[in-house]
Amino acid sequence: MAGVLAFLAGPLVAESGAAPAAELAFVKGVLAELQARSFRWDREYCGYIGYTAEGELVASRARRGTADSCLPPWPRRFDPVASYHTHGGYDPGAWSEIPSDIDIVSDAADGIDGYVATPGGRLWYIDGSERMARQICGVGCLPMDADFAPETDITVAESYSYEDLLGILSH
Secondary structure, eight states, rough: OHHHHHHHSOOOOEEOOOHHHHHHHHHHHHHHHHHHHHHHHHHEEEEEEEEEOOOEEEEEOEEESSSSOOOOOOOSSSSEEEEEEEEOOOOOTSSSOOOHHHHHHHHHHHHHHHEEETOOOOOOETTTTEEEEEEOOTTTSSSOHHHHHHOOOOOOOOOOOOHHHHHHHHH
16 A cells, blocks of 8 residues: 555556556556545546556556546656546446446547546446447445445446447436
């Protein structure tokens, strides 16, 4: 946790030459630390992860967004490979357990991938080039909002295309 605490004060640095498994572990640590803040303030928190010129995996400082959006500044000290953000606190009227079509469009437009943490503790991977969202792990994989209740009006799938999300979220 000491590395994550360093993240709160500034960029977090992982081992040099991190592989995709290390990237996933890294982003899980970043998002796990942000979940409590996200629930407490019912706000999204967001940022970017990427590699420095020396090959170190880093995360930008998290930016506090609104209850349903967040726009971090583009990092200047490293080249981002993915965005990350939380979905705030649990709201029974919101579809916060799945990524939004905007989550996919934003990453695709930036030419990167993304990671999304939900109030139920799910972790999603956004493949920007394929315009797909894939659930990495389900309920309780990351810290959960104490108010979380499983969705009763939707079965959360393992993956969604951009078109799938447009259809679901337009109802």
